[in-house]
Each structure stands twice: as structure tokens, then as C-alpha cells.
Amino acid sequence: MTKVLDEKISRRSFFTKTGGAVAGTAAASMVISTVLNYKGTLAKPAVVAETNETLTMLSELKEALKKSIEKRKWAMVIDTRKCIGCSGCTVACIAQNNLPPGVTYRVVHEVEDGEYPDLKRFFMPTNCMQCEKPTCVDAANKIIPGSMSIRPDGIVTIDYKKMKGKKVFQAAKKACPYSNALYYDEGKNYTDNTPAIQPYEKMKSKEYKKEFSRKETKDATRKCHFCLDRIENGMLPACVSTCTGQAMYFGDANNPASIVSKYIKSKQSFVLNAGAKTSPAVRFVHDNLDETCLKCHE
Template sequence: MPEKMENRLIRMQADLQKSLQKPVAKRSWMMVIDADKCIGCHACAVACMSENVSPPGVSYRVVKETEDGEYPEVKRFFMPTNCQQCENPPCIKGLPEDAYTLRPDGIVVFHYEKMRGKKLFEKVESQCPYSAVYYDSGEFYTADTPKLEPYETRPSYDYGDEWLRDGKGKSPVDAVRKCHFCLHRLESGMLPACVTTCVGGAMYFGDKNDPGSLVNELVEKRQTLRINESEGTGPRVIYLTGKVSTVETCLTCHG
């Protein structure tokens, strides 16, 4: 009988539990995306919006699409993207020091109470080479219906705090928002929503400081691409390239 394939989610969950036993300063989170496996279903984007109660105009996870070749030899590629949690994030340049935190595990935290206003958003947006930041304008999908639906008014837990967009508590409205690797899930022992929802098995997550982690195994074995790495940003999202999605096709979307 053929050898049973290892379940990637079970392996990553075990890796996560092991890393959570270490102090935060000893962890270094990393996301790995196998571009060859992405089927363009957008399940990761939907899961992300549901998990983070994202309003209109805010989508931490985006799946870009591009085509390569000429008829009849045309190929379509799907490239998931989100905040890269840069080690040297250009988006925070010139911001007050109390507006953000660079966590020792690599996650870039935006403090919503200090990151408010359209003008500040435009500054941050112009400095992010990944187009990964969004402005919460306070809109609701069900605003023009008889009532706001519970799925829009329920709390979200960005960065581990409780946020309410209906004015009944701390609110992310008017704030600059972005992906945070589902920090609230990580600290509760769960993988990011996009990783657990990926139908094609293209998403991986783990601790860069764990030599035995699945993410490190993949990065060591495969050709990789870090978007805009030459600019010194130090992205923590790494793309695996191969026969289908090459460096060239990846850069068509992300370059």
C-alpha cells in the first residue's frame, strides 16, 4: 500500500502548539504560499472577512489573478496576498511611535485608537509597497436594508482586543486596518483562518525559529520568492514557485 500522506493541517497545528510553549520573543511567525496549488476559489478571502468582520472596502486577504501566454496556450494564475508583516515595515515611516508595535514574533500591530483618519491612512497606504492596508469608513453591507444583520454587528478580535463597529464599544471605524496573521487565533492555539480554509492546500504557517517546522522544510526544499525583498522590507510571507507559477508569473501580480 502507498504510504499515507501527512495531513498538513495536523502537522502545522502540532508545530503551532510547540511554538506557543516558547516565550513570544523566541517565536518568529512565517506564512508560506504554494502558488502552484492555489485554485482561485477565494475561500481564504471569504474566511478572512468572516473571521475579522470586515466591512465594505476592507479585505485583509486578496487573491490576484493574471494570465500568461497566447491562445490556445493560455494559463491563468492565482496569487493570494496580504500584509507581509515586514521586518522593516515602510508603512510606519513617520508615524507616532505609539501608533504601532513591532512584536518580537514578527507581527506588525496597528493601534486603532492612534491610527485614525483618512489623511493618516493615505500616508500609510502610499508607503506600503504591497497595497495591504485599508481604511474602515464605517459602512455596512446591510446599511440600506431594514436592519443591520448580526454578522456585521458582532465583535471582531483584531490583535486580541474586542472591537464593535455599531458604536457600542471600542470601534475600528475610521482606523487603518490590515492583516495581523489572525493573532487572536494564534494566541488561542489556532492557525490563521485563511490557512485552515484553503481548499487547494496552498497555505502554510509556522515558526521560522523552529528548524523542524513544516514551513521551514518547504522553504529549504523549494525555490522561493519574497516580494520586494530587494527594497529591504524583510517580508514574512514567502511564495513557493514551480512549474506552473514561476518567479516571472508571480511578479506579474506582485511586482
């Protein structure tokens, strides 16, 4: 039997339609202080020491940025064997994008596989899969034309000015084969009903090469965009930069020599819900694929 411990459901249903997030650790608070040091450009993250792989990914990113946008294809690989479940990535994402309560572009699930004594537990971080054939886009654009798009580099985007209201959000969420990809922004603050709304809640969200106040994103649909503002400034997505377990890889899938390309070709990597045929740009690595993941995700 397989279950997701934060929700007590099977893995099959977990990766189709569920909710819930695991967030907030002491390690993650270190991430916040690093990422919040943000005035136009981000301070270099100091939480995770730079490794050869990080330097290689940064160098590959810079090479990819020299090409025209049509010639690069961003991809992410998450090695579940290395994830320690610290949720630092979730907190880094919240800080990077100045996310309000109820909106978490990244969720880290704890999964239990098997029955005692043959029992395994591991962590499974997820976010929007930046699908090549994103079913959310058609569904949203049927309700509000132009509310969602796909960029030539594969990032699926939202127009916060257009994609407003629950009707379009629900249509996109229903069409998406993955849970925890899309969120509805109710415009709340963490410090509502306290003596003062804190300054960090009044900061603008810097996304899609623009700045949005919390009032401007209220009632909009929100989701991960691979930190496109960071990557276009030569930085890795916040979750990758801050990953304590160094479990994440990001780069250009159109570069056959890139780290992500090697994982994409590897038999150890797989996409979730391949049957939905949306061609996700996010892949996972796990031991014993046949015994565990592919039972549900072939």
C-alpha cells in the same frame, strides 16, 4: 505579457500599487457558517478535512507557543500551484475579523502569463506581508506616534484607537511596497439602507486580544495580523484553516524543522518585491520561477 485578470494590469504593477478583490463563492459561504460559530473561542473549522500537514502545523504551532514570544518568528507560505481561486480564504478572513464593506485583509488575484498559445493562468492570494523592516510603521508613527508597531514574533500591528483618519492611513499605504495590504475602515455595514442592520454587523471584531465595535474601528486603518488571537489560542490563521486547495502553510520560521522553514530554504519559494528590502514573512511557491515570477519579482 503578464496581466492580472481582475484588473487588467501587469504583474509588476500589480504587486506594487493596485486594488481590487475577488470574493464570494458558494464554497466560501460554508466557511462563514463555520467561522461565525464564535463565542470567545472558535469552533473547529469543519470545511477542510485535517491532513497530516495540518496536524503537523498545529503541532508545530503549539511547540512554538511554549517558547517566549522573542524566540518565535511567524511565517506564511502560499503555494500558488495548489490555489484553486475559490476565495474561501477571503470570506473566512472577513467572517473571522467581522470586516465591514471595503476592508478585505486577503485578496486572491487571477494572473495571466504569456501570450496565446503559450499562456498560463494561476491564482495569487495576497495579504499584509508582516515585513521584518516594515516601511509602513515608520511612516504611520511619524504622523501619529505609536499607531503601528512590530511585535517580537514579527507580526505588524495597528492601534485602532490611535491610527485614525485618512492622513495616517495614506502615509502608511504610500510607504508600503505592496498593494492590498492596508485598508481604510469607513464604518459601513453591508446591510446599510436595508430595513434592519443585521446582527452579524453588530458583533464586535475580536482582534489584538480585544473587542472592537464597528463604531470603534470606524476611520481606523486595518490589515491582516496573521489572526494573532487564533494562533495564540493554538489555532492556525482562518485563511490557512479553511484553504480548500490546502495551498497555505503557517508556522515558526525559527524552528528549522517546521514546514515553513523547509519552504523558506527551498529554491522554489520567493518573496514578492524583494527589491523593496522590507524582508516579508510571507513567501510564495510557483513552478518555473525563472520563467514567470522572477521576471518581475527578483
